[in-house]
Amino acid sequence: MPGRLLRGLGRWWRRYRYRFVPWIALNLNHNPRTLRYVPDEFKDKVISDEDALGTLLNVFQALFINDFNKQLEILTVLPEPVQLKYQDLLSVQHPRVKLPQNRRHQRNVFKPEEILYKTLGFSIARATSSLISAGRGVFITKGVVPKGAVVSMYPGTVYQKHEPVFFQSIGNPFIFRCLDGVLIDGNDRGISRVVYRSCTGRDRLGPVKMCDSTWLTAEIQNPLAVGQYVNNCSSDRPANVCYQELDVPAAFPIELRQYLPNIAYSCQGHSPLRCVVLVALRDVRQGEELLSNYYTVVS
Numbered sequence: 643m644p645g646r647l648l649r650g651l652g653r654w655w656r657r658y659r660y661r662f663v664p665w666i667a668l669n670l671n672h673n674p675r676t677l678r679y680v681p682d683e684f685k686d687k688v689i690s691d692e693d694a695l696g697t698l699l700n701v702f703q704a705l706f707i708n709d710f711n712k713q714l715e716i717l718t719v720l721p722e723p724v725q726l727k728y729q730d731l732l733s734v735q736h737p738r739v740k741l742p743q744n745r746r747h748q749r750n751v752f753k754p755e756e757i758l759y760k761t762l763g764f765s766i767a768r769a770t771s772s773l774i775s776a777g778r779g780v781f782i783t784k785g786v787v788p789k790g791a792v793v794s795m796y797p798g799t800v801y802q803k804h805e806p807v808f809f810q811s812i813g814n815p816f817i818f819r820c821l822d823g824v825l826i827d828g829n830d831r832g833i834s835r836v837v838y839r840s841c842t843g844r845d846r847l848g849p850v851k852m853c854d855s856t857w858l859t860a861e862i863q864n865p866l867a868v869g870q871y872v873n874n875c876s877s878d879r880p881a882n883v884c885y886q887e888l889d890v891p892a893a894f895p896i897e898l899r900q901y902l903p904n905i906a907y908s909c910q911g912h913s914p915l916r917c918v919v920l921v922a923l924r925d926v927r928q929g930e931e932l933l934s935n936y937y938t939v940v941s
């Protein structure tokens with residue numbers, strides 16, 4: 643009898659794909675009704691990868707154009723086909739040739755959160771959580787997020803299953819586990835922060851950054867990169883967003899990689915870069931806190 647019970651428990655545990663390791667271990671019994679069931683690993687997505695990528699490209703492109711003066715240095719070292727995409731802007735923005743226009747453009751530079759609002763119709767920010775003793779959370783500060791929209795990204799260093807994460811994981815509530823065992827460390831402090839910064843420096847090509855590290859600072863360049871602060875739902879506060887994993891295709895525009903808030907721990911593997919986006923499960927209105935489900939069971 644105990645043998646059968648243990649085998650049953652073992653089977654259940656293997657099907658269980660926990661998202662946040664320490665949090666789950668402590669809280670599974672306290673909150674059993676908020677488990678998220680997924681029929682199989684490939685049905686975890688609520689929107690297509692193309693739609694998710696399309697949204698990221700729209701936001702990143704808008705951020706890039708908004709910041710075009712600063713981007714000139716990067717564009718000049720990139721291949722001609724990339725420069726050609728921005729030919730119209732380049733012809734009016736070259737600083738030495740058209741200084742007055744350049745100055746006018748500088749006055750019109752918007753904050754990243756304003757660009758997000760103009761592009762997707764909402765802004766998000768971190769603030770004290772509406773849940774008791776939950777620290778900080780993520781709120782819709784302006785506009786409405788429609789059901790099925792990408793509302794945030796989970797930043798951090800991406801570890802393949804075999805890569806060493808032991809020291810980074812001690813007491814770290816920000817380690818996100820993907821369905822295939824890949825881990826994303828979204829902690830913006832301590833050793834996690836040092837590791838992310840060091841990987842950023844390693845992958846940089848001169849002035850061209852391969853990822854965004856501003857989520858480690860107060861001046862966030864990609865306003866979506868706050869998803870690591872989204873808190874867990876409860877039985878009386880159901881989830882309004884869910885996690886969706888996404889591999890960045892090799893053809894992702896090189897000039898827009900500087901907005902990706904993820905970097906691979908090791909540069910030796912050839913796996914595509916893993917990103918995680920948060921997708922709205924219903925319309926989410928101004929003032930609401932984003933709540934996800936930390937527990938996913940894959941049948």
Ligand SMILES: C[S@@+](CC[C@H](N)C(=O)[O-])C[C@H]1O[C@@H](n2cnc3c(N)ncnc32)[C@H](O)[C@@H]1O
Nearest residue numbers: 665773775776777778815816870871872873874
């Ligand atoms: C990924 S972090 C989320 C950000 C966190 N709120 C903060 O300010 O650092 C996960 C941690 O948030 C807290 N948390 C998340 N959801 C919660 C909830 N529903 N109730 C209480 N605490 C929660 C727990 O301490 C958990 O370990």
